[in-house]
Amino acid sequence: KVSAIEREYTALDGDRLVGTGERLTLTADQVFKAIGQSFVPAALNGSGAEVALEAGRIKVDAEGRTSLANVWAGGDCIFGGDDLTVSAVAQGRDAAESIHRALTSNGRA
Known part of the structure; x- marks a missing residue:
């Protein structure tokens, strides 16, 4: 404890x-312990679908949507993202709200 x-x-x-x-x-x-991870963008683009990057980070819109359909991102892997747990948690909350809107809007994600 x-x-x-x-x-x-x-x-x-x-x-x-x-x-x-x-x-x-x-x-x-x-x-929450920071474990010193580093972002490796090449790991995202091996399945045929490529996510848009900006300055080596994932490009997202105001709701955290990436260039891939039905994929959201947040935290320090996104362009302009802070290396702060509180920011990543807030972005996760915002993305969850966006995902909820997408899922409840008659399939118009």
Whole structure:
């Protein structure tokens, strides 16, 4: 069970980050760990259908739709996407709402 996370401020010492000893404790009941994934666009385009890219990221419209029919994307793999969990979660919510509208609009996705 998680009750808090403790952070330590850092400072540059030459070319290294070192702890300053100053700490900050934040109460929490959940922690999402960033695992350092990297986006590999070539992995998307092996099945014959190619997703449109912009600056090496997936191009989406305002609702998160990609150039592929019935495919949405969000998070740091999309063009202009933030590398932040909260942004990716919000984009997932927005895409889910868009998917719901598409599925309930008499098949006009």
